[in-house]
Amino acid sequence: MADFLVRFFSRLGAPFARSLVKLGFACRFFVALLRHSPTSFLRFNLTMREIWFAGVLSVLIIVVSGLFVGMVLALQGYETLVRFGASSSLGVLVALSLVRELGPVVGALLFASRAGSAITAEIGLMKATEQLAAMELMAVNPVARVVAPRFWGGVISMPLLAAMFSAMGILGGYLVGVPLLGLDEGSFWSQMQSAVDFRLDVMNGVIKSAFFGVAVSLIAVFEGYDAPPTAEGVSGATTRTVVTSALVILALDFVLTAFMFRGV
Amino acid sequence: MKRGMIDFWVGIFAAAGAAALLFLAVQVSSQSTLPASQSYELVANFENIGGLKIRAPVKSAGVVVGRVSSIELDPQRYVARVRLAVESRYQFSTDSSAEILTSGLLGEQYIGLTPGADDKMLKAGDTFKITSSAIVLEQLISRFLFSKAEGGDKNTTPEAGKELK
Structure with missing residues (x-):
């Protein structure tokens, strides 16, 4: 019996300790990353390449998904609103749900699967092929040279991508609402403008996406750096980046929403 | 990819992101909370505010002149004390009145200000002397039903019958 209990608690304790x-x-990796960050701003062309890699190459998927999400929102929202004779509030529904929630959250999820996984695979493979070790031999700090620019490239790209997602979604909602469903263009925009507050809704969405950018980029570079230097290890790290990022984004979204929009 | 091309595309990317934010700022949203320097505070006490909410518009002649900044219950007199942030460029005379109105039958509630004729203007922190409360639909219906019951059948039914024809 006692033997069984010992084994049970060791079974429980080992993953927890790990x-x-x-x-x-x-956490220590994050501190080291922050300490070596000045390099990535002094030699900004390193970061520039990563903004291109993480941000510019993600634009297409963000823009197309945003457009479709906005169009679906408008179609579904219209079905419900028309029952209450409130179909002119469609613009409000589309804009508020995109700017507050869907833009930052879905944008970050797409960013994690498009750019985060690529960053992890790149750093993981650099480690597996001992490029990071080679850099250290040449007295080049891999955290400053490889990790920090990728992190900051992701952090800078994320709010821009989320804003593009929201803007494209609202355009998609407009395309479905006004030309397709025949709503009045003036009331669509004016009701939206009077209901959406710049500081409260738009800026809070931007702040949210900045938080998500830090979280996703940190998870991506960390999982890459921490990956076992094998083919299997890199593939596992890539999967973990996407899964962990998705969970962290959704949990963080709840916490941020509770702080931002409570009591309004 | 060459360095110059990367710079070019990152520049386009940053410009597109800024344009998206600008679109959200200009076309989608509006700044409804005024900075404190451009507004002054007025107080109005109401017996019943109905469904009035913070940030509801304050209108005069249909034009938005401010926002409701806070709503609280006065513990001495048991009336609702509503603070209004009114734009500094709009001044109202001391005998102006404030009432709670509804836009449409089921629309949001807002405060309507009716200007008076006095020479003196309300200063920051002043209170409206004349206010009228929100119309609560249930009270209206019950009052109508009671008056109907008291009035009896003589006066009301023939007219109602006429209207039906």
């Missing part, structure tokens, strides 16, 4: 060690390593 994840605690990993969390501690992630």
Whole structure:
């Protein structure tokens, strides 16, 4: 009996201790990353390449998804609103749900799967092929040279991508609402303008997406740096980046929403 | 990809992101909370505010002149004390009145200001002397039903019958 209990608690304790060690390593990694960040701004062309890699190459998927999400929102919202004779509030529905929630959250989820996984695979493969070790031999700090620019490239790209997602979604909602469903163009925009507040809704959405940008980029570079230097290890790290990012984004979204929009 | 091309595309990317934010700022949203320097505060006490909410518009002659900044219950007199942030360029005379109105039958509630004729203007922190409360639909219906019951059948039914024809 006692033997069984010992084994049970060891079984329980080992993964807990492992994840605690990993969390501690992630925190120390984040501190090292911040300490070596000035390089990525002094030599901005390093970061520039990563903005191109993470941001510019994600524009297409963000723009197309945003357009479709906005169009679906408008179609579904119209079905419900028309029952209450409130179909002119369609613009409000589309704009508020995109600017407050869908733009930052869906944008970050797409960003994690499009750019985050690529960053993890790149850093993981650099580690597996001992490029990071080679850099260290040449007295080049891999955190400053490889990791920090990728992190800051993601952090800078994310709010811009989320704003594009929201803007394209609202345009998609407009395309469905006004030319297709025949709503009045003037009331569509004017009701939207009077209901959406710039500071409260738009800026809070931007702040949210900045938080998500930090979270996704940190998870992506950390999982790449921490990946076991094998083919299997890199593929596992890529999967973990997407899964962990999605969970963290959704949990963080709840916390941020509770702080931002409570009591309004 | 060459360095110059990367710079070019990142520049386009940044410009597109800024344009999207600008679109959200100009076309989609509006700044409804005024900065404190451009507005002054007036107070109005109401017996019943109905469904009035913070940030509801304050209108005069249909034009938005401010926003409701806070709503609280006065613990001494048991009336609702509503603070209004009114734009500094609009001044109202001391005998102006404030009433709670509804836009449409089921629309949002707002405060309507009716200007008076006095020479003196309301200053920051002043209170409206004349206010009228929100119309609560249930009270209106019950009052109508009671008056109908008291009035009896003589006066009301023939007219109602006429209207039906």
